[in-house]
Amino acid sequence: MEFFERFAIPHPSPAIYASMVAIVLTSIALVVGLTYFKKWGYLWREWLTTVDHKRIGIMYLISALLMLFRGGVDAIMLRAQLAVPENQLLDAQHYNEVFTTHGVVMILFMAMPFIIALMNFVVPLQIGARDVAFPRLNALSFWLFFFGAMLFNISFVVGGSPDAGWTSYFPLAGNEFSESVGSNYYMIAIQIAGIGTLMTGINFVTTIMKMRAPGMTLMKMPMFTWTALITNLLITFAFPVLTVLLAMGTFDRLFGTHFFTMDNGGMDMLWANLFWVWGHPEVYILILPAFGVYSEVISTFSRRNLFGYKAMVASIVVISVLSFIVWAHHFYTMGQGPLSNSIFSITTMAIAVPTGVKIFNWLFTMYKGKIEITTPMLYSLLFIPLFTIGGVTGVMLGMSAADYQYHNTMFLVAHFHMVIIPGVVFAMLAGLTYWWPKMFGFMLNERLGKWAAWILAISTLVAFMPMFLTGLDGQARRAYTYSEATGFGPLNMLSFVGAIGLAIGFAVIVYNIYYSVRYSPRNISADPWDARSLEWATHTPVPEYNFAILPQVSSSEAFWDAKKHGHKLFPGRYEEIHMPNKSGVPFIMSAIFFIWGFALIFSLWTLAIIATLGIFACMTHRSFEKDDGHHIHLGEIEETEEKLGGTKL
Amino acid sequence: MKIDQSLPLEYSTEENRLKIYGFWIFLGAEIMLFATLFASYFTLEGRTGNGPSGAEIFEITPVLIETLVLLTSSFTIGLAIHAMRLGRQKAVIAFFVITLLLGAGFLSVEIYEFIHYVHVGAGIQTSAFTAILLLTLGTHGAHVTIGFFWGLFIVMQIRKRGITPQTANKSFIFSLYWHFLDVVWIFIFSFIYLKGMM
Numbered sequence: 001m002e003f004f005e006r007f008a009i010p011h012p013s014p015a016i017y018a019s020m021v022a023i024v025l026t027s028i029a030l031v032v033g034l035t036y037f038k039k040w041g042y043l044w045r046e047w048l049t050t051v052d053h054k055r056i057g058i059m060y061l062i063s064a065l066l067m068l069f070r071g072g073v074d075a076i077m078l079r080a081q082l083a084v085p086e087n088q089l090l091d092a093q094h095y096n097e098v099f100t101t102h103g104v105v106m107i108l109f110m111a112m113p114f115i116i117a118l119m120n121f122v123v124p125l126q127i128g129a130r131d132v133a134f135p136r137l138n139a140l141s142f143w144l145f146f147f148g149a150m151l152f153n154i155s156f157v158v159g160g161s162p163d164a165g166w167t168s169y170f171p172l173a174g175n176e177f178s179e180s181v182g183s184n185y186y187m188i189a190i191q192i193a194g195i196g197t198l199m200t201g202i203n204f205v206t207t208i209m210k211m212r213a214p215g216m217t218l219m220k221m222p223m224f225t226w227t228a229l230i231t232n233l234l235i236t237f238a239f240p241v242l243t244v245l246l247a248m249g250t251f252d253r254l255f256g257t258h259f260f261t262m263d264n265g266g267m268d269m270l271w272a273n274l275f276w277v278w279g280h281p282e283v284y285i286l287i288l289p290a291f292g293v294y295s296e297v298i299s300t301f302s303r304r305n306l307f308g309y310k311a312m313v314a315s316i317v318v319i320s321v322l323s324f325i326v327w328a329h330h331f332y333t334m335g336q337g338p339l340s341n342s343i344f345s346i347t348t349m350a351i352a353v354p355t356g357v358k359i360f361n362w363l364f365t366m367y368k369g370k371i372e373i374t375t376p377m378l379y380s381l382l383f384i385p386l387f388t389i390g391g392v393t394g395v396m397l398g399m400s401a402a403d404y405q406y407h408n409t410m411f412l413v414a415h416f417h418m419v420i421i422p423g424v425v426f427a428m429l430a431g432l433t434y435w436w437p438k439m440f441g442f443m444l445n446e447r448l449g450k451w452a453a454w455i456l457a458i459s460t461l462v463a464f465m466p467m468f469l470t471g472l473d474g475q476a477r478r479a480y481t482y483s484e485a486t487g488f489g490p491l492n493m494l495s496f497v498g499a500i501g502l503a504i505g506f507a508v509i510v511y512n513i514y515y516s517v518r519y520s521p522r523n524i525s526a527d528p529w530d531a532r533s534l535e536w537a538t539h540t541p542v543p544e545y546n547f548a549i550l551p552q553v554s555s556s557e558a559f560w561d562a563k564k565h566g567h568k569l570f571p572g573r574y575e576e577i578h579m580p581n582k583s584g585v586p587f588i589m590s591a592i593f594f595i596w597g598f599a600l601i602f603s604l605w606t607l608a609i610i611a612t613l614g615i616f617a618c619m620t621h622r623s624f625e626k627d628d629g630h631h632i633h634l635g636e637i638e639e640t641e642e643k644l645g646g647t648k649l
Numbered sequence: 650m651k652i653d654q655s656l657p658l659e660y661s662t663e664e665n666r667l668k669i670y671g672f673w674i675f676l677g678a679e680i681m682l683f684a685t686l687f688a689s690y691f692t693l694e695g696r697t698g699n700g701p702s703g704a705e706i707f708e709i710t711p712v713l714i715e716t717l718v719l720l721t722s723s724f725t726i727g728l729a730i731h732a733m734r735l736g737r738q739k740a741v742i743a744f745f746v747i748t749l750l751l752g753a754g755f756l757s758v759e760i761y762e763f764i765h766y767v768h769v770g771a772g773i774q775t776s777a778f779t780a781i782l783l784l785t786l787g788t789h790g791a792h793v794t795i796g797f798f799w800g801l802f803i804v805m806q807i808r809k810r811g812i813t814p815q816t817a818n819k820s821f822i823f824s825l826y827w828h829f830l831d832v833v834w835i836f837i838f839s840f841i842y843l844k845g846m847m
Binding site: 133134198201202203205206209210211236237238239240241243244245247248251255256257258259261263264265266267270274277616620623624626 | 666667668670671674675677678679681682685686688689692693696697698699700773774775776777778780781784798799802803805806815819
């Protein structure tokens with residue numbers, strides 16, 4: 001029995017036992033359902049072994065939506081706890097765990113896979129390629145992310161969740177102050193998912209640099225592809241810092257080293273610095289593709305080309321460079337002195353300049369445009385004022401002297417939610433609605449979509465504007481309760497109402513998906529929005545090979561040119577197409593990674609060694625494997641194209 | 650598969666060119682990985698707690714042996730790629746085997762060095778300095794170890810399949826990796842050992 005005691009949760013509550021039961025029941029239902037409907041083979045052949053960027057994108061999307069639900073439940077619990085003073089709904093420990101997992105899940109397991117989902121689906125289509133550069137690696141990226149996320153998510157029913165905040169600062173996250181295995185989960189689950197993300201970065205940089213359609217020079221790439229390129233460069237250069245950081249944290253926790261401890265020379269501030277050397281670029285890894293989505297949507301629905309294309313590209317590049325030299329603004333109050341603080345203050349505020357350039361470019365794109373307010377466009381229009389609130393308060397926080405007032409208060413919490421929700425979440429919802437018809441062959445209901453957009457926008461304001469006030473009055477973040485005398489009660493109740501509103505907004509989106517699956521017409525064209533870039537030039541549903549003939553490009557809006565100016569997009573004739581083979585190894589290898597991580601978290605050394613050998617066995621198999629892919633023959637292409645209505649333009 | 654005869658074999662197919670490009674990007678990520686380790690090393694270098702400092706535990710002889718062995722192996726892997734371009738399979742295998750033997754030699758000396766550190770009371774748990782020292786050296790050593798097996802598999806494939814676009818591509822990428830580890834070692838030699846001993 002002693003062996004199993006380590007898996008017990010240190011702070012059990014009825015809610016957790018209920019979740020355990022729910023998890024077990026759902027798993028049983030899944031297994032029974034798959035068996036009953038005889039779908040195991042289908043699942044394995046079509047999804048678990050796929051290397052098709054479109055399917056991998058859709059799997060990322062499903063994971064992101066599931067994680068949005070999980071992180072959202074966390075958020076509701078947090079706001080419910082703070083809704084009234086001296087609340088006893090959650091105890092301090094439970095509250096710590098919930099805000100930690102809320103942060104990690106939302107940033108790393110919701111926002112990241114969401115942008116990677118859109119990049120996976122859209123980027124190869126936008127550059128006129130047939131897949132990414134390394135399709136097998138892409139599958140491995142997804143499965144590593146997936147199993148990393150699953151490992152993190154079982155923490156609250158097996159062994160206890162991390163409780164040191166999503167930043168997991170030492171010494172709090174060290175063994176001395178975090179005795180449960182929670183922080184082990186943090187170190188190892190994020191490591192596994194992070195390796196997958198790093199591979200995505202390398203894969204997409206190569207794809208975009210080397211696989212663009214003939215004629216598509218860098219300055220003729222659609223804006224979403226530009227942002228994807230820069231984001232993946234940021235991933236490539238920022239994630240190795242996280243890899244080392246988590247390795248050091250793991251060593252401190254599992255092997256008793258003194259990187260971040262308070263004795264034997266350890267330095268706790270090293271964690272904070274390295275964390276944000278990764279963490280700040282991470283912010284831009286999330287926001288840049290969001291900007292790309294807005295650029296696509298605003299230009300499509302203003303029926304104009306994007307204003308200031310070159311300025312847009314320049315500002316993305318400048319933002320990406322600056323993102324690496326602002327990290328210390330996350331801890332002005334931790335004693336690095338006025339000189340460093342001033343330097344980081346200036347670099348921080350400098351970021352507002354290129355961001356402002358982008359905002360004005362979007363406004364000028366709409367100026368004199370024929371604006372059509374569709375759901376994606378509505379999100380974009382709501383984004384601009386809401387994001388500006390987040391941005392301006394960011395400049396306030398960037399001033400190091402003033403930051404002593406705001407630091408670690410609800411003001412900060414309000415700021416970054418006002419940036420991330422209108423910035424990233426609205427963009428992802430806009431992108432989801434915009435590219436949905438290309439992914440699934442029908443459109444989401446516009447009426448429900450607009451309802452959801454309005455509910456989300458208003459609820460965001462209701463939930464987070466009060467926090468600016470309580471924050472300025474000194475309500476600390478991450479404190480599980482407050483006294484009645486502080487007077488924070490009513491405003492926190494208002495925030496809770498906003499949080500409920502956000503939940504309703506997301507429920508409307510879920511209902512919209514259900515409704516559209518049932519009732520939306522299926523006979524839509526391949527270009528339902530009258531859009532401008534190459535992903536709309538191919539059929540819906542997109543054939544396995546994307547384009548029967550590779551497109552010929554001469555501007556950043558090749559498809560628009562083809563529609564309006566008679567540009568010949570698909571010259572030439574069908575040729576045999578070389579495609580990569582399916583493989584189950586990425587799935588198996590990532591599953592072994594899951595076991596490996598689990599073994600390390602609970603210090604089960606024998607199992608850890610066996611799993612390590614298993615991982616190396618998979619790599620050895622890959623080295624010796626002969627895999628030349630397969631060819632799609634002419635007859636097959638002609639047949640598919642015939643069925644989908646032939647290649648036009 | 651189209652093979653472009655005007656290019657060297659390792660670049661001759663589309664897939665090969667992508668793999669080489671992607672590997673350069675990967676090396677960019679590796680530079681960041683080691684840069685983070687070096688930055689942490691410089692930060693924690695003087696924080697020895699109750700443990701010894703670098704000057705007290707570094708020994709020049711094993712370090713010089715390691716340096717010589719690894720630099721030579723970088724030269725021999727270059728010769729292997731040269732032989733590959735000339736299409737001389739036996740020479741490729743011979744130079745590969747020499748490279749891997751030198752790699753194994755490097756690793757044995759490094760293992761000896763680690764045992765020595767533990768003996769003189771500079772284990773990984775001793776202080777922040779020893780932890781970052783052993784983590785930085787260990788990360789490099791782990792790269793060499795993985796490279797050793799990777800290279801071994803490539804030699805086996807060249808023996809069995811000959812010099813094909815695939816094996817040539819693998820060998821070339823392996824040589825990039827091996828040279829990179831050499832460059833990292835030069836930084837370790839200069840900024841950890843020499844700086845520590847001065």
